[in-house]
Amino acid sequence: MKTVSSRMESIIVLYDMYTTFFPKVIDGFTEKDAKKRLNTKANHVAWLTGSLVEERHELTSILGNKQQQTAHEIFKDHKGIQDEITYPSLDSFKHDWIKISPTLKNILLNITDEELDTPFEMMPGQTFSIYELITFTTYREASCIGQIALWRRLLGYPAMKYD
Numbered sequence: 001m002k003t004v005s006s007r008m009e010s011i012i013v014l015y016d017m018y019t020t021f022f023p024k025v026i027d028g029f030t031e032k033d034a035k036k037r038l039n040t041k042a043n044h045v046a047w048l049t050g051s052l053v054e055e056r057h058e059l060t061s062i063l064g065n066k067q068q069q070t071a072h073e074i075f076k077d078h079k080g081i082q083d084e085i086t087y088p089s090l091d092s093f094k095h096d097w098i099k100i101s102p103t104l105k106n107i108l109l110n111i112t113d114e115e116l117d118t119p120f121e122m123m124p125g126q127t128f129s130i131y132e133l134i135t136f137t138t139y140r141e142a143s144c145i146g147q148i149a150l151w152r153r154l155l156g157y158p159a160m161k162y163d
Contacts, residue, residue, distance in 0.1 A: 001109060002109070003108070003109050003110075003111075004109065004110050004111060004112055005111055005112060005113045005116055007113065007116060007131060008108055008109070008111060008116075008134075011108065011134060011135065011138055012105070012108060012109065014138050014141075014142070015104075015105060015108060015138065016105075018138070018141045018142065018145060019097075019101045019105070021145050021160065021162075022052065022094075022097050022145065023094050023097070023098075024160050024161055024162070025145050025148045025149055025152070025160045026045065026049055026090045026093075026094065026148060027160075027161075028157055028158075029045055029090055029152075029155075029157065031046075031089055031090065033045070033155050033157075034046040034049070034087075034090055035087060036155060038154060038155075042147075043080075043081050043147070044081065044151070045090070045148055045151050046087035046088075046090065046093075047080075047081040047087065048144045048147055048148050048151075049090055049093045049094075049148065050069070050071050050074060050075050050087060050088065050093050051075055051144065052093075052097070052141060052144050052145070053069045053071070053075075053093045053096045053097050053100070054069055054071070054072065054075035054076070055137055055140065055141070056097065056100045056101065056104055056137075057069045057072070057096070057100055059104060059133070059134065059137050060100055060103055060104045060107065062120065062130075062133070063104075063107045063108075063111065063115075063130070064107070065103055065104075065107060067100060067103065069093070069096040069100070070088065070092055070095075070096055071087070071088045071092065071093070071096075074087065074088075108134070111130075115130060116129060116130050116131035116134070117129050117130070117131065118130045120132075120133050
C-alpha cells in the first residue's frame, strides 16, 4: 500500500502485523484466565487487551476521527488496572479492534508530513510530534501483544499461531 508520507511506510507494515496478531494472541483464552494475575501486580490479559483497543481508538480520535470503544469508561485517561472492575469479554474487545483498525489504517496511509510534524501535548510540559506519538503507540502495541503472548505460556496455552 502506498502511503502519502514515506515516513509511514514501515509503520504500516508493523500496523498490519499487529492488526492480525491481536485476535491470534487472545484466541482460546477463557474469560476466567483472561483476568488472572497469578499472585502478581502484572496487568492481566483482559486489561492488556482493552488497553490496546483503547489506544487505537485514542489515536484515531487525536488524528481527527472521534470514536470510542465499548469499554471506554474503564480505560479513558489511560487508567491502569482496577481490581474492582469487571472487565468486558475478550470477544467484545476483539469486535471493537476489528471495527477501528481499518479506520485508523486509512488515516495513517493518508497522513501528510506536515500533519506528522504537528506538535501534540502528551501531558503538561511534554510535547511530541504526531509522528512520535504514532511511533510510540506502535511500539506499545508490540509490547502489549508480547505480554499477552507471555501470559499464554504462563497460563498453559499454546504459543500464538502466526498462520
